[in-house]
Amino acid sequence: MVPPSAVRRPFALFASLLAIALVLAGCASTGSRSSDAGSAAAWTYTDATGATISVDHRPTRIAAFADQALTLFSYGITPVAVFGRVPVKTDSRFADFDLSKTTIVGNEYGEIDLEKLAAAKPDLIVTGIYPTDRKGTLDTTQPDYGITDLEQQKQLQAIAPIVTVKVGGAGQDVIDANVKLAEELGAKPDTIAAAKKRFDDAAARLTAVAKARPDIEVTQMYADADGVYLVKPDDEPVTQLYKSLGVNLTDLHPDGEYYWDKYSWENAHQMMTGDVLLVNVEGYQVADLKKQATFADDPALQAGQVYPWIDAALNYSAQAEQMTKLADLIEKAKSVV
Template sequence: MRSRPLGATLVTVLASALLLTGCSGTGGTDTSDGTGGGASASTGAWSYTDATGATVTVDHRPERVVVINDLALSFVQYGLRPVGTFGQLAMAKDARFADLDTTGIAQLGVAYGDIDLEQLASLKPDLVVTSVYPTDGKGTLDTTQPGYGFKDQEQQKQIEAIAPVAQVKWGGEGKDVIEHIADLATSLGAPKATIDAAEQRFDTAQDALEQAAQQKDLSVVSMYADGDGAYVTRPSDEPVLQLYSSVGVDFVNPKPKGYYWGIYSWENAGQITGDVLLLSQQGYQVADLKKQPTFADNAALKTGQVHSWTFPALDYASQADYMTKLAGWLGDSRKLTS
């Protein structure tokens, strides 16, 4: 979950059993570009070529899978149940899990890089799935760095000694990432009918968001803030924002250079302007921003046009929910900037 910085490394680098809900998986086709995987019937071998080019092979379709929270959300939405999850936030503190049944999913840590290896081993996972972020706008992957959510290479090696690790690319066009995650979930046994129904909801929500964007012509800022300053997301570098931009939502591009984030010191935070503010669920919240002299007069903040940026997961269901909310927020907002 890249909804907040994690120091210089992130700025620059940026399922107990997988309970298959009574369905058989449909096989896919392995790819060599790290975007797809394939599986035979649950009694046969399963393989997946991940984003780093590594081919992960298991002698049966994985049934006990540990997944980073960004992807665990999608797996649950698609009818799969990870045995465990890890990431930047505990499920109890992550708003994205609020309406999902997380019964039986072990919490392996409560912060980035915090993974209880003994607990992980006790789950006897067949597979660990995480994500990997490009290091630049061209989509370059630095395979010398650990996968997202892992503290360092040593920790990743320890995890790989317990179960094979597959990494999913979290970059480029949002629709592509959604399709790749759906393909992976299908190969692990997610019901096709569940994914198809979610895709229909996605299409409806996308149309509603496009209409709202066209009708209101509002500028939107996505940002995280803490004591060091304000971090405005560059929409072309975040696949979720890229998806929304593709249907007409006008996201503000930060002035400071840099991949993914445009970083403003609090001295310069007054330069951040927009009609609607999407504020990360982590870090400073509205009350904190109002205490910042250089940001307290921000138009969106003063008029209450601030909404939570939960970093919605890249699956059809999660995106349908958030796009529906965003369309409503745009519809209820007014133009504040010229």
């Protein structure tokens, strides 16, 4: 549930000077790259934007934006560098993975330490790209996700080619795209198959639970002093996935604005149709929600069916875990609306 926003940063000039220095330094030491056995053949990949990326060997040293890094980790590939939108060290989604061999080169949107990134010697950088509308339009005149501007994107490309994964449309498609990339990068088929098994089992259980409890409506939201933001299930790949498995997700205005529907606190009663509320961890939690007089009547809030919710990455294991959590919540939920 990351709004596809690009945040401008003032460090571009400094960063560009640094990048020039790094590129010059890199030129002096061409040919010193290590090449593993089995990855000597040239590697090409066509990414979400249609760009074909070629590397003279299969990339083994990969830098990635947090969401894509999580996915690579889950398929047994340890990235050499990772940059996040929030501090990577405290990002609970990384708790299951060993970060000791990975350099953290960014802890906020667009803040990438180019020097550290270059020092990690990546031969490929992986990040996401978000569509700008419901049709899935990818605006390649804008920087890829996690990157401040095209200037910074150029600086990254000077270090290593960038591959993008589209984060939009059907959740299954995003998962598949992530798997395909992981396979191309040498993920072991056994590892992927094992993760897929967990995913399929969790999906089957979620489907069964959703079918048994069609009365339980689930609302995925974010709230702050201005009001409530409702995720539109068809616009967010994760919710699209759950919806496709039969989960009854709040979807009051499928048309209109892309991605979010915003309600003032005065209008919050219009969206109180959910029995279970999944509230984004970055906004108001139960205590603050209870203090909003116009939200105090919310049936799910009164029934204690409000849960903090993270943006789980779109890979088999993260989604298996998240879907199991969701199935548990739906299973034990009381219908309150």
